[in-house]
Amino acid sequence: MTSYPRTLAAAVAAVALSAGATFAQTPLDGRWSATLTINDTPIPFRLDLATANGQLVGTLFNGEETQTTTRATRQGDAVELEFGHYLTTIRASVADGGLTGRVEQRNGQPGGSPFRAVRYVAPPELSGSVPSIAGTWHIPFEPGKESPKGEKAWRFIVKQQGAEVSAAVLRIDGDTGALTGRFVNGTAVVSHFDGSRPGLMELTPQADGTLRIQSRGSNRDGHYIAYRPEVARAKGLPEPADASAHTTMRDPNEVFAFNFPDVNGRLVSNEDPRFKGKVVIAIVTGTWCPNCHDEAQYLVQLYKQYRDRGLEIVALDFEEPEQQDELTRVKAFTKKYGVEYTYLIAGAPIEMWEKVPQAVNLNTWPATFFVGRDGRVKRIHAGFAAAASGEFNTALKREFTETIEQLLREPAPTSAAQGK
CATH class of the missing domain: 3.40.30.10 (Glutaredoxin)
Structure with missing residues (x-):
């Protein structure tokens, strides 16, 4: 009679330990490779999760700069990451070792945009050389056209370390944030999401020295051709606006x-x-x-x-x-x-x-x-x-x-x- 409660207690303890072990197998802390899908375009971005003093913290990246959550919670398999200063919330569930859910933005799609994240895996080293596209470029508009702000050209700034690339369009309002990525098969694919302004670009060097830019997932989708500034001037192409003389x-x-x-x-x-x-x-x-x-x-x-x-x-x-x-x-x-x-x-x-x-x-x-x-x-x-x-x-x-x-x-x- 005395052995039965002990056996039962042992069984309950074993179940509890098993449940605890299962929970421990899906921790959130660490780096994640996330995607936000807009207009059928998956936009990759980096998401870091960490627990400090029992509090979950999510971090998004704008190049080397970061944006952290104003509130983050996990209840069972439900995860909520709030960036209140942008009115952006990521709501997701833990499943099969990953995260699946939606990103809700104040000015985004009704009901939010699809979100997925998996554990980060470092990409393989690329063999051989990659094109050099670092530096400043000009993106002129077609003759007779201009931006809604009256601009006739934008600047395009590229930073590069080997295959790794960071790029930003600089308009009269400011820049797009740092879109980051790397070269794959001759094209640099860079993307960005820091709680706002999601976007993806494909940057392909052309034989004539220009840079072909395909922009997706933002309100400026389309194809653009970028020129080195000295080439643009030699061709008589328009200059970007002067921020100190615009207003x-x-x-x-x-x-x-x-x-x-x-x-x-x-x-x-x-x-x-x-x-x-x-x-x-x-x-x-x-x-x-x-x-x-x-x-x-x-x-x-x-x-x-x-x-x-x-x-x-x-x-x-x-x-x-x-x-x-x-x-x-x-x-x-x-x-x-x-x-x-x-x-x-x-x-x-x-x-x-x-x-x-x-x-x-x-x-x-x-x-x-x-x-x-x-x-x-x-x-x-x-x-x-x-x-x-x-x-x-x-x-x-x-x-x-x-x-x-x-x-x-x-x-x-x-x-x-x-x-x-």
Whole structure:
């Protein structure tokens, strides 16, 4: 009689151990090769999962830069990875050692896009040499055509280490993020998803020295031909737009004015004491805009570096009407990036021209206004070329810091002269 409970207890323990062993066979930690399918195009991307202090964390990659989850959970075989600052959620189930589910994006397909992930396996080493496509290229539009922003050409920046390739299109708004991949059979296949702006490109060098680009899985699908800049100039092809000359002021002598509520509903204007006599960076921005995410992370650094010397930053944020009540994404955005500068809710994107009427040809997200101590705009920079843009990101940072340094050296106007 006494042996029966012991046997039963042993059997229960064995079942528990077996169940535990089964659960342990499907851990999530590690690197995954994931795909997001848009318009029947599977877009590969890297997904890392890790558990720290009992908390699951998901990481997506934009070249060497990363985006981590604002919330991540696992309940049994159900996994949920939330990137609240993008309003993007990956919902998946663990099955057969992989993950299957959907990616839901605020501006994505209704019901989300198919998602799959398997354990990462390093690709085999390629034998032989691969073409060299590193450097800057120009992508001109066909004669008589231009982008919706009035551009006649884009830049295309490629970084390469052997067969490994990273590439980005740089438009007047900013870049596409770093699409990464490698050469296979003479074509480099690169792709990207960091919670937003998914896309895939096939890059094939041509015998005439040009680069054929096939873009898939984004709103800019199609074929493009890229030329080395010196070749494009020799052919008389159009140049990419100048980000420092794209947007101008209607009247350079007019004080840059704004008056919008902050996230708590309190009105803040350029007349607020925090801005008087200060150098101000005013940004036309929106948390739905990936390039605005890129810029915000840099502005956080600038604010820490220069605020004690007299710099203020104010975001004039334009959100979709359905986002303006709860400001869900705005709050996740400012928390995620540690935004400490003034953040104002200016209206909906379609209202930008009405709410910022002093600017001419204002059509980029973001647009950065450098305002001197006298309240007048000294420089406007269209878009934001992030780290994926290589030397153009370096040049942008140099332009921003030199402009700030120059404006900070200017004396503050007297109270009688300021605002006239």
